[in-house]
Amino acid sequence: MNKPISPAISAARSPGLRIRPARIALGVMVIFLLFPLTKNDYWVVNLTQLMVYGIFAMSLSLVWGYGGILCFGHAVYFGMGAYIYTLIVKGMLPGFTGILGTGIMALITAISGVALFAAVIGYFLFYGRLSGPYLGIVTLAMAVIAERIAVDWYYIGGYNGLFSIPPFSIGGYQFIDPLALFYLVLSAAIAVYLLLTHVVKSPFGIILRAIRDNEPRAESFGYNSARHKIITFVIGAAVAALSGVLFAVVTEFVSPTLIGFSLSTEVLIWVALGGKEVILAAFLGALAVRALEAWLSELMAYYWLLFLGIFFVIAVIYFPRGIFGSWLADRYEHRIKGRS
Amino acid sequence: MLNITDLHASYGGSLILQGIDLAVKQGEITAIMGRNGMGKTTLMKTIVGLLPAMSGSIQLDGQMITHLKPHRIAERGVGFVPQGREIFGDFTVFENLKLATLRFPRQKRQIPSALFAYFPILEERKNQRAGSFSGGEQQMLAMARALVTHPKLLLLDEPSEGIQPSIVQEIARILRDINQKTGITIVIVEQNVDMILDLADTCAFLEKGRIVDTCPVDTLRKDESLITRYMAV
Amino acid sequence: MADLIIQILNGLNFVLVLIMVAMGLMIIFGLMNVINMAHGEFFLLGAYTVVVTNQIGLGFWPALVLAPLAVGLIGMFIEYVCIRHLYQRPLDTILATWGVSLAIKQLIIIFFGPAGLTVSPPLPWMISVAGINYPAYRLFIMTVALIIIAFTFYIFLRTDFGLGARAVIANRDMAATLGIDTRRMYRTTFTFGAALAGLAGAVMAPIMSCDPQMGLGFFIPAFLSILVGGTGTLYGVLAGGAIVGGGDSLFSYHYSPVIAQVVIFSLAIVLIRIRPQGLLGARNNE
Numbered sequence: 048m049n050k051p052i053s054p055a056i057s058a059a060r061s062p063g064l065r066i067r068p069a070r071i072a073l074g075v076m077v078i079f080l081l082f083p084l085t086k087n088d089y090w091v092v093n094l095t096q097l098m099v100y101g102i103f104a105m106s107l108s109l110v111w112g113y114g115g116i117l118c119f120g121h122a123v124y125f126g127m128g129a130y131i132y133t134l135i136v137k138g139m140l141p142g143f144t145g146i147l148g149t150g151i152m153a154l155i156t157a158i159s160g161v162a163l164f165a166a167v168i169g170y171f172l173f174y175g176r177l178s179g180p181y182l183g184i185v186t187l188a189m190a191v192i193a194e195r196i197a198v199d200w201y202y203i204g205g206y207n208g209l210f211s212i213p214p215f216s217i218g219g220y221q222f223i224d225p226l227a228l229f230y231l232v233l234s235a236a237i238a239v240y241l242l243l244t245h246v247v248k249s250p251f252g253i254i255l256r257a258i259r260d261n262e263p264r265a266e267s268f269g270y271n272s273a274r275h276k277i278i279t280f281v282i283g284a285a286v287a288a289l290s291g292v293l294f295a296v297v298t299e300f301v302s303p304t305l306i307g308f309s310l311s312t313e314v315l316i317w318v319a320l321g322g323k324e325v326i327l328a329a330f331l332g333a334l335a336v337r338a339l340e341a342w343l344s345e346l347m348a349y350y351w352l353l354f355l356g357i358f359f360v361i362a363v364i365y366f367p368r369g370i371f372g373s374w375l376a377d378r379y380e381h382r383i384k385g386r387s
Numbered sequence: 388m389l390n391i392t393d394l395h396a397s398y399g400g401s402l403i404l405q406g407i408d409l410a411v412k413q414g415e416i417t418a419i420m421g422r423n424g425m426g427k428t429t430l431m432k433t434i435v436g437l438l439p440a441m442s443g444s445i446q447l448d449g450q451m452i453t454h455l456k457p458h459r460i461a462e463r464g465v466g467f468v469p470q471g472r473e474i475f476g477d478f479t480v481f482e483n484l485k486l487a488t489l490r491f492p493r494q495k496r497q498i499p500s501a502l503f504a505y506f507p508i509l510e511e512r513k514n515q516r517a518g519s520f521s522g523g524e525q526q527m528l529a530m531a532r533a534l535v536t537h538p539k540l541l542l543l544d545e546p547s548e549g550i551q552p553s554i555v556q557e558i559a560r561i562l563r564d565i566n567q568k569t570g571i572t573i574v575i576v577e578q579n580v581d582m583i584l585d586l587a588d589t590c591a592f593l594e595k596g597r598i599v600d601t602c603p604v605d606t607l608r609k610d611e612s613l614i615t616r617y618m619a620v
Numbered sequence: 621m622a623d624l625i626i627q628i629l630n631g632l633n634f635v636l637v638l639i640m641v642a643m644g645l646m647i648i649f650g651l652m653n654v655i656n657m658a659h660g661e662f663f664l665l666g667a668y669t670v671v672v673t674n675q676i677g678l679g680f681w682p683a684l685v686l687a688p689l690a691v692g693l694i695g696m697f698i699e700y701v702c703i704r705h706l707y708q709r710p711l712d713t714i715l716a717t718w719g720v721s722l723a724i725k726q727l728i729i730i731f732f733g734p735a736g737l738t739v740s741p742p743l744p745w746m747i748s749v750a751g752i753n754y755p756a757y758r759l760f761i762m763t764v765a766l767i768i769i770a771f772t773f774y775i776f777l778r779t780d781f782g783l784g785a786r787a788v789i790a791n792r793d794m795a796a797t798l799g800i801d802t803r804r805m806y807r808t809t810f811t812f813g814a815a816l817a818g819l820a821g822a823v824m825a826p827i828m829s830c831d832p833q834m835g836l837g838f839f840i841p842a843f844l845s846i847l848v849g850g851t852g853t854l855y856g857v858l859a860g861g862a863i864v865g866g867g868d869s870l871f872s873y874h875y876s877p878v879i880a881q882v883v884i885f886s887l888a889i890v891l892i893r894i895r896p897q898g899l900l901g902a903r904n905n906e
Binding site: 435436437456457458460461462467469473475477478482485486487489490493496532536 | 780783784786787790791793794795796797798799800801802803
């Protein structure tokens, strides 16, 4: 299993020089910050959307990669966030008027509503000691049902969804300019990245990994694994809801496809291909697969998904840690080992 | 007939066997003794192929069985009675015994009646659910199950564990009887010193993943200092 | 009254086919620890076998034999190229089989298009008993399903193969040291489970609209049936299938399919909270 040790990795192993991942993340961040300088408007708009998916992918990385919770219905949180936000800013949710109807309050309400929902679901799933495969299928069922509800519910737009969402505004400033939206989403992405890396590196995150790797042993040390999983599930859902809200803000429409099966499984692919055990890798995975999809689905039409499916199977068998993940993981792992 | 050289194996992420060397002679009863956590069960599981050997070799009658799958090792004539017996509690006694014959072609799937001569109780209760048996009866079933296919080597992991002394004596008697009548080679992992002194020909002591001492049981009968050295907690 | 009886028969129809699908899923899961996410697509492939035999003019009946055969072979192939490599990592088999399901679905779209296709029902007459008219073909489906379910029970509870399979389910390692070739058993089982799903798809094709998403519509209730009934027991699948399928039919009839799904799903989740091992499952997965 041991690959020849490259100078970079051996440097990461020595205790004094363990800043590689942070440096890579910083590099990625700088590239994004400076990207608008290229004046390529098409890609600024494109990247804004891709980053929304990237945030969504990061939330699944926490839940799946670190929490070991295989969630086939993560888009439920994304879609719910988008729908709740939209209903509020369009004034369609009774009681949410005045200050409660503003973009910020809608954002907060959407996130906390979804977090609460995830907590309830999590309570049943994790105290029911559902794990691994069972969890996957139950969350899958959740996604399918959520999509059907959205399609059948006339009030929230049914099959067509909801259009012309008013722009997001803070203190009178409206985010309409693509560049403003770009930086709004970018700052959200950075904030989420920092939050999640903090969670992962905190004592909580270390316990979480211990539970993922050996649940009985972690419990024998007195950790309540169900509670840790629920908290992780809720954080992941909240971040997914945030990305859903950002999606509504950026694209100005929501539809049942956001909440259902196909997006749930797509995000799973992004994260698996990127690398579920490294938050940055999940983010990059989402961007790479989506960008590739935009390019190849025109070229290959239906064959794109066939190709993606087969490629995914191969990746699961031969690169279980993902494409970017294998590349970044060694560095993270030695950090963790150095700490414990 | 069983030759193990420099065997390394790990279990649960830590290296348990660190260079086992052991030669078991044809037709003998060899006991492996040692304190808990020294790797006795890991050694058994590695021999039968349930755990992979990381390095070293296991030979049965001069043939390598080191990296064979468990069912192939069973085919070569190794019968295994695991720790805790692991009988199929939901199955009848007959079904438990029948399982061992499934690898044969259909017409050869008989349970030899000679087997019931050693374990008469099993014939009486052929159609009873094995889960309803007492510990000692389950142990006999597990032994019978391992013997159905006439193996040349029988491995037993802690057969006396949790069983009342009178039955332990009976189990020892049956094992000796089978050994004398059929010439089967037996390797037995055991903590029960009396049972070993009563039953075995040779005794090997396992400590920290290595065989540290081997001697005939006669020597132990005269001088128990080795036992105190390797077994006392 | 007549209306109610027809609804009950329709519900029974769904339940029996569901049990057929769920049994395959359960056997594969119990034996191999593999959740076969492509199981719905095996159903789908069975249904499209009927589409093909119809299109090339063979009609429905050959598909009844061809579907389980073809889908069984496909299952065997998938076990060989994909699942075989993942027995040490059971969680990853979910992802891999899910990738397989995506690819199969897409292949169907490439060959047949995304739209629903209908197949003319093979026994297009009604049977009337005591003033109630009921489609003959639906009665045929029920008969086939009953025979297959009984056959599966026979195989697993009465034959030597079944004894070995149940031993592997109960204690994989011990079965292996008794000389049972677990890998070969996995392959046989996976093939058998796939063939069951294929046959279920074939018999259902004439009364459904065949579209690429139809597999999912059976996979999820089939899985919920296992969850409700408990894993590792064929009787559990019967109970689970009856509850999930029956409940679904009942609520769909009284309210709407969506409400039925929500109710069944919520009930399943609450049940798991109260009784994690399912109604009839006693064994805890170690």
